[in-house]
Amino acid sequence: MTSDNGTSTETQYIWHHLTQHQGYHPLIIERGEGAMVYTADGREFLDAAAGLWCVNVGYGRTELVEAAMKQMAALPFYPLVQSHPAAIALGERLGELLPKVPHFYFSNSGSEANETAFKIVRQYFKQTGKPSKVKIISRHRAYHGSTLGALSATGQPERRRDYEPLAPGFIQVSAPYCYRCPFGLDHAQAPYQCALDFERRIQMEGPDTVAAIIVEPITAGGGVLVAPDDYLAQVAEIARRYDVKLIIDEVVTGFGRTGDMFAHQGYDVTPDIVTMAKGLASGYMPIGATAVSDEIFKAFLGDIDSGRHFRQVNTYGGHPVAAAVALANIDIIERENLSQQSRSQGARLLRNLGQALSDVEVVGDIRGRGLLVGIELVEDRQSKKPVSNNVMRALARYMLENHIIAGKATDVEAHHNNILIFAPPLILSDEQSDRLVDTVTRGIRHVQSQIQTV
Numbered sequence: 542m543t544s545d546n547g548t549s550t551e552t553q554y555i556w557h558h559l560t561q562h563q564g565y566h567p568l569i570i571e572r573g574e575g576a577m578v579y580t581a582d583g584r585e586f587l588d589a590a591a592g593l594w595c596v597n598v599g600y601g602r603t604e605l606v607e608a609a610m611k612q613m614a615a616l617p618f619y620p621l622v623q624s625h626p627a628a629i630a631l632g633e634r635l636g637e638l639l640p641k642v643p644h645f646y647f648s649n650s651g652s653e654a655n656e657t658a659f660k661i662v663r664q665y666f667k668q669t670g671k672p673s674k675v676k677i678i679s680r681h682r683a684y685h686g687s688t689l690g691a692l693s694a695t696g697q698p699e700r701r702r703d704y705e706p707l708a709p710g711f712i713q714v715s716a717p718y719c720y721r722c723p724f725g726l727d728h729a730q731a732p733y734q735c736a737l738d739f740e741r742r743i744q745m746e747g748p749d750t751v752a753a754i755i756v757e758p759i760t761a762g763g764g765v766l767v768a769p770d771d772y773l774a775q776v777a778e779i780a781r782r783y784d785v786k787l788i789i790d791e792v793v794t795g796f797g798r799t800g801d802m803f804a805h806q807g808y809d810v811t812p813d814i815v816t817m818a819k820g821l822a823s824g825y826m827p828i829g830a831t832a833v834s835d836e837i838f839k840a841f842l843g844d845i846d847s848g849r850h851f852r853q854v855n856t857y858g859g860h861p862v863a864a865a866v867a868l869a870n871i872d873i874i875e876r877e878n879l880s881q882q883s884r885s886q887g888a889r890l891l892r893n894l895g896q897a898l899s900d901v902e903v904v905g906d907i908r909g910r911g912l913l914v915g916i917e918l919v920e921d922r923q924s925k926k927p928v929s930n931n932v933m934r935a936l937a938r939y940m941l942e943n944h945i946i947a948g949k950a951t952d953v954e955a956h957h958n959n960i961l962i963f964a965p966p967l968i969l970s971d972e973q974s975d976r977l978v979d980t981v982t983r984g985i986r987h988v989q990s991q992i993q994t995v
């Protein structure tokens with residue numbers, strides 16, 4: 542049914558994300574089990590997007606429900622102006638997982654975790670005698686969140702377009718996008734020009750003005766950009782040489798998504814700050830965290846009148862129920878070896894996609910790590926011209942018609958959102974993975990015939 546203003550009854554009251562409401566009929570998801578979700582009218586879908594790339598342990602985990610109920614009964618809320626056992630236990634557990642950044646500021650989302658990181662590095666430099674170090678450098682195609690600071694660090698012109706002016710002091714450099722090397726190189730060779738781009742920019746701006754670099758270990762929403770293995774270490778070394786703090790955004794890549802508990806742990810780097818959200822509680826509760834090194838934490842110590850404390854309150858940050866659920870979620874990820882599962886299922890998925898799609902002309906590139914996989918579609922392999930947003934929408938529609946929910950790059954760059962993305966729950970079975978390969982292969986052949994008849 543459609544109302545007077547063109548919206549459907551499903552969308553009249555709810556302002557949906559990233560979506561034109563007119564004529565839109567969203568799926569109404571009522572429940573989930575494992576990697577599957579079910580609509581109110583009884584249809585079943587394989588959720589190859591794990592909600593929004595966050596339900597890492599899959600749906601229907603009663604253990605998490607019980608952890609929430611127990612905590613809710615004992616203490617439904619208390620802010621971290623004081624403390625409570627759930628946050629203490631979660632902090633301790635995260636500290637074991639991230640011994641180099643063992644101090645945690647809790648919030649509710651990835652955007653807030655990144656905002657917090659930017660504020661912490663700026664205040665850190667003010668308190669350590671370098672007050673002019675304020676700029677934050679990120680990369681093209683990166684996504685760091687929806688709030689104005691995090692959006693200012695986001696390197697996606699289409700996402701930023703209508704919200705300018707954004708915050709000053711945020712700068713983007715080249716992404717490690719090997720399939721379309723921004724430097725026109727046809728094979729990756731160290732030292733990488735895209736890593737050196739950080740150094741050139743730091744020198745250009747003046748090292749005494751740059752506070753931090755922020756990177757996703759694998760650019761997720763920007764199109765699953767997997768850098769060469771030693772790229773991140775080069776970026777970290779450049780940051781260290783110029784006394785620039787390295788913030789690693791693990792909002793998508795954390796908690797087993799790419800085959801390690803945290804993706805940066807697979808690359809020989811020591812971050813100053815790590816941000817996380819999504820997989821921290823597998824989306825069962827909203828929670829984010831900003832983890833900082835001892836060195837940064839200590840710069841905030843001082844007597845009560847020193848003014849060196851972090852001047853930020855977050856009402857729900859470290860919410861007891863969210864913290865209890867996060868802790869139980871980490872138990873599941875570790876007990877069931879889900880990082881390893883993600884690594885092996887991801888390798889299998891990549892291999893099978895490669896085989897199934899090798900002769901399909903519109904498949905330009907297939908890439909990923911663990912269960913974060915992207916398929917880049919082009920009009921032909923020679924020109925590498927990205928397929929249109931319409932083609933991507935047709936493919937997503939085909940997948941939905943065949944009962945699979947997939948993600949895709951959306952509103953990244955004009956005419957360059959041509960990457961289909963899979964980030965299913967880490968418990969994906971062989972059979973579900975095969976179904977995914979089979980359906981996407983048919984879907985891509987289907988849209989290929991559309992492209993070729995245009």
Ligand SMILES: Cc1ncc(COP(=O)(O)O)c(C=O)c1O
Binds near residue numbers: 651684685757793818
């Ligand atoms: C890499 C990355 N950082 C930050 C965010 C923002 O997280 P949230 O939507 O929880 O604010 C996202 C969200 O998708 C993300 O992909």
